[in-house]
Amino acid sequence: MGLCFVRSSLIGAKASGIMSESPEPGRLVYTPKELLSDGEYAEPLYAGGVLCHGGFESDGAYRPPRTLHRTPAIAAWQGQIGAGGGELVTISDEQVPPQYPSVDQAKLLLKAGVREPIVRALTVISILEGFGAIIRDVRVPDLKELLLEPFDGTALAHLDKGLFEAHARDEAGYRDQGGHKQMWEAARDLALENPTVPSDVFMRLMGDRGRARGGGDPLFPQLDKKLYRMLMMMSQVLVIEVFARGTFEWGIDVLSDPEVSAEPEKAGTMVRYIQADESPHVEYLRTGLSEIRTRTLRTVDGKTIAGREVVDGILHHILHRMRESRPREQRDDTRNALIAAVDAGEAKKSLLEDFDAMAPEWDRPERTGFEPQAA
Amino acid sequence: MNGLTRLYRTYRVGTTAARLWSMYKVPATLRRWTGRPERTNEELEPVNERASAVLLDLAFDLRGVIIKMCQAIATRSDRFPPSFIDQLKQCHDAVPSKPFEVVKVHVERELGKSLDEAFHSFEPEPIASASLAQVHAAVLHDGSKVAVKVQYPDIQEIVQTDLRNMRRACRIYEWLDPQPLELLPLLEELAKHISYELDFEREADSADRVRELFKNNDTVVVPRIHRELSTKRVLVMELVSGTKITEKNAILEMGLTPRDVLQDLMHIFVHMIMADGFFQADPHPGNLMVTPEGRIIVLDFGLSKELPDGFGLGLFELMFSMMTLNEAAMIKAFTALGFQTKTGDTKTFVAIARRMMRRSDTGRFEGEFTEEMTDELFDAIREDPVVSVPSDFVLVGRVFSLLSGIAHTLGHRANVLQAMGAGSPG
Numbered sequence: 184m185g186l187c188f189v190r191s192s193l194i195g196a197k198a199s200g201i202m203s204e205s206p207e208p209g210r211l212v213y214t215p216k217e218l219l220s221d222g223e224y225a226e227p228l229y230a231g232g233v234l235c236h237g238g239f240e241s242d243g244a245y246r247p248p249r250t251l252h253r254t255p256a257i258a259a260w261q262g263q264i265g266a267g268g269g270e271l272v273t274i275s276d277e278q279v280p281p282q283y284p285s286v287d288q289a290k291l292l293l294k295a296g297v298r299e300p301i302v303r304a305l306t307v308i309s310i311l312e313g314f315g316a317i318i319r320d321v322r323v324p325d326l327k328e329l330l331l332e333p334f335d336g337t338a339l340a341h342l343d344k345g346l347f348e349a350h351a352r353d354e355a356g357y358r359d360q361g362g363h364k365q366m367w368e369a370a371r372d373l374a375l376e377n378p379t380v381p382s383d384v385f386m387r388l389m390g391d392r393g394r395a396r397g398g399g400d401p402l403f404p405q406l407d408k409k410l411y412r413m414l415m416m417m418s419q420v421l422v423i424e425v426f427a428r429g430t431f432e433w434g435i436d437v438l439s440d441p442e443v444s445a446e447p448e449k450a451g452t453m454v455r456y457i458q459a460d461e462s463p464h465v466e467y468l469r470t471g472l473s474e475i476r477t478r479t480l481r482t483v484d485g486k487t488i489a490g491r492e493v494v495d496g497i498l499h500h501i502l503h504r505m506r507e508s509r510p511r512e513q514r515d516d517t518r519n520a521l522i523a524a525v526d527a528g529e530a531k532k533s534l535l536e537d538f539d540a541m542a543p544e545w546d547r548p549e550r551t552g553f554e555p556q557a558a
Numbered sequence: 559m560n561g562l563t564r565l566y567r568t569y570r571v572g573t574t575a576a577r578l579w580s581m582y583k584v585p586a587t588l589r590r591w592t593g594r595p596e597r598t599n600e601e602l603e604p605v606n607e608r609a610s611a612v613l614l615d616l617a618f619d620l621r622g623v624i625i626k627m628c629q630a631i632a633t634r635s636d637r638f639p640p641s642f643i644d645q646l647k648q649c650h651d652a653v654p655s656k657p658f659e660v661v662k663v664h665v666e667r668e669l670g671k672s673l674d675e676a677f678h679s680f681e682p683e684p685i686a687s688a689s690l691a692q693v694h695a696a697v698l699h700d701g702s703k704v705a706v707k708v709q710y711p712d713i714q715e716i717v718q719t720d721l722r723n724m725r726r727a728c729r730i731y732e733w734l735d736p737q738p739l740e741l742l743p744l745l746e747e748l749a750k751h752i753s754y755e756l757d758f759e760r761e762a763d764s765a766d767r768v769r770e771l772f773k774n775n776d777t778v779v780v781p782r783i784h785r786e787l788s789t790k791r792v793l794v795m796e797l798v799s800g801t802k803i804t805e806k807n808a809i810l811e812m813g814l815t816p817r818d819v820l821q822d823l824m825h826i827f828v829h830m831i832m833a834d835g836f837f838q839a840d841p842h843p844g845n846l847m848v849t850p851e852g853r854i855i856v857l858d859f860g861l862s863k864e865l866p867d868g869f870g871l872g873l874f875e876l877m878f879s880m881m882t883l884n885e886a887a888m889i890k891a892f893t894a895l896g897f898q899t900k901t902g903d904t905k906t907f908v909a910i911a912r913r914m915m916r917r918s919d920t921g922r923f924e925g926e927f928t929e930e931m932t933d934e935l936f937d938a939i940r941e942d943p944v945v946s947v948p949s950d951f952v953l954v955g956r957v958f959s960l961l962s963g964i965a966h967t968l969g970h971r972a973n974v975l976q977a978m979g980a981g982s983p984g
Contacts, residue, residue: 233886313878317975320924355882364878385833385870389825389979 211263211336213256218345219352222251230369230453235361236353237456247460248360249349257466260338264470269477272469272494274425275552280506281543282433283513288541289433292521293375293443297530300520301437302378305371307388307516308430312457313364315354318347321416324409331479331487338470342413346467353460363457367434370457374438374450387516402496405482414475418497421468422505424461431458472498492555499553506547514542567620567716568723574616575727581609603641610645617649622713623720625649625689626752627745655687656710661694664711668792676787680706686844690755690860695797703797704784707758714756721749747949755860758793764838764862765795771834777822779855800847800855804967814852816968822854824977827961831954832870832978839863839953841960843967865950869895873954877975880911880923898946910938925975926965927958 224238224246236248264271284292289301323343326334334340356362361369371378401411431454438444439451475490482488521538524530582605589596597605617628631638632646661684662673669676677696684692691709698704710716728742754760762783769780779798787794801808803823809816823846830837838845839861847855872895879887885908892907899906915923917934932955939947958974965972 310874314975314979316881317925352882355878356884356887358883359886361884362882380871382835382867382871383833385874385978389829389833 209259211259213252215345217252219249219349220251221248230366233361233365235366245456248353253349253463257470260470264473272473277548278502279426279429280510281545282429283510284517285543286433286436288538289437290443291538295534297524298378299381300517303381303384306380306384309364309367312367313355316351319351321347321413322409323413324407329407329410329481337474338467339474350464366453366457370438370450370453373446374444376445402500403493405484407483414497417468417472418501422501424465495553496555499551502551564719567719570620571723571727577612578609581605606639606641610642614645622716627748655684655692658682661708665708665792668789704794705797707793709791717752751861757790759790761860762788764859777853778826779853798855800849802843803846803848804843804964806968809848812850817970819848820965820968820970824972826854828974828977835865839957841957895951896948913938925973926962926971928962929959932959
């Protein structure tokens, strides 16, 4: 089934990530119901015949889901950090590795009729988006016991009171409303005309090696286990969300190209909507981590540790690892699929050479920006 | 097997079938004639208990395929009442073994050489015995320690006789009962599985296939098969040793973390089911061990199964729709997997999913199929008019509920989605 927009005239309409008017600017405390509320849309969004989250304002602009209060709330919490002399955690753009295959490489394959690697890549993206829902299962510890300073009216106080749940619903959908998983699927099916999903998609997703166990020894064994796991998860998801910037640009570029996409306008616009939806995720995660960074944490041995040391240590560790692993995994996945296609006679060997010649280059910065401070 | 034995088996199966029929159908017919209402589930409970005891008695007497049938019934809570499941679970326990003299003759005939020629030493006492075979420890002439799985000498003939008897009994039952339980398809499924398990060459192929799947994953150990000493009825494989996977204290004493062990175990089985489409379908704790290095030993590939193309994706979509409470997607996923309702009313699927989720301890689906949830699924299927449940799904559901049981013994959860790589905070 093809994608059908309720308002086809809105295709290409500007997506508005942030509400222009806040119900109560500066307000710091919200109920879970408020953080999950949409407010009224002039029109809902349908993709592939499935009702999706988000919708359109009366002026045709797309407004992401669950942002009626969430967006102003995040802005207010962020303002509070700045007012207190703190700074927001920022992962610089130079840390983001290039997408592999690049836009040019992806178009080369599609033009040559080798669609499987791109179908697989888009399917993996949709599944990974859906997996994002697991953030709702993060157990938030009793922060009153673990933080020295108060944290009322912060993002931290709202993590398990609407923020994690909103994030989970955005990624995976909720009840009969599709989320990013379904939206990526719709973009794929539109652009590539309902392609057959390769049966080895889970093989690529899971790899054929054993899992790295539990991340090894904890970086901060003195921290409460629940708190440590929560901070690891928040940091990991933040890095993934920041890295996803490249994926969105890639998706928009490839799927909007009429030479390779059957529905360039609709498919590209769908990815733009997803991109707009992701903005609150990055913002609440960096807000929560920044709030930890400006506070002092109690350790299990009765001592204390600066939040900055913990957050920076975790971010440094994750960034260091993912900057290396992600480009390598993406490259191996696509190249192996292409090599298989060449071996099966479905693609010419010269295609692989042309493909390799277009490989994106990236000078990985030496520093992550979160290096541990010298004692 | 001589004619007298064959006659005795036929007699035992026939009289047991008649007893079971008289327990259920005679009173029901009398009630109909006298205008009394049918017995309620509560009223039937003591009858179910007596009937399952009769069946268990038959299984322990005749063994062979009757044991396998009872084992199969014990895993099908979608079709049989709880007392049958509880009673017949006993058939999973060890079965008395055959004497060494009988085994020796059989092995020598199969291998075409004497035991001394084939082995440096051969332990006369089996290390395990089950419904179709028993296992002996032995040492090869090159010093390698091996496990020798020996099929019971007359088991092929016993199986054929028993299956024939049971098919007859089922047909008579279906002829007599206007609304019979559909036992014949179950019997045919059982016959297929037994034929797999009786073919040790197939088991060797399955073991080799799984070892190949995990050739780059050093957390998995699949014992090597000694093909030169193996036949359709004798299987010689590397003797491996480890700690039973549910022995939490022993795992801790080895310096391992139960969470890591479980994570690897889940990864192995979820990989086989979701990614490879070929899996060992019997991960009960007796078939899984842990080495001191933390590697997982997987044994017994007799019941290994190939899944149809797209099954992994269908199962993923089902789990995903349950996690997000997306009813339209649940219906789509159940249908794609091959479920069918008698009336075509697909809302039944939503009701089933909701019942399953209510049985989870958090009231929602978080990626784990617990035993309670699987039981609830099968209870719901039995009560609701679902006419077609894909047998692959039953087998996979059983695998996940067995893994969930192991996970809970180790103090953790068997989260399938997490094992697929859905973000781990670790």
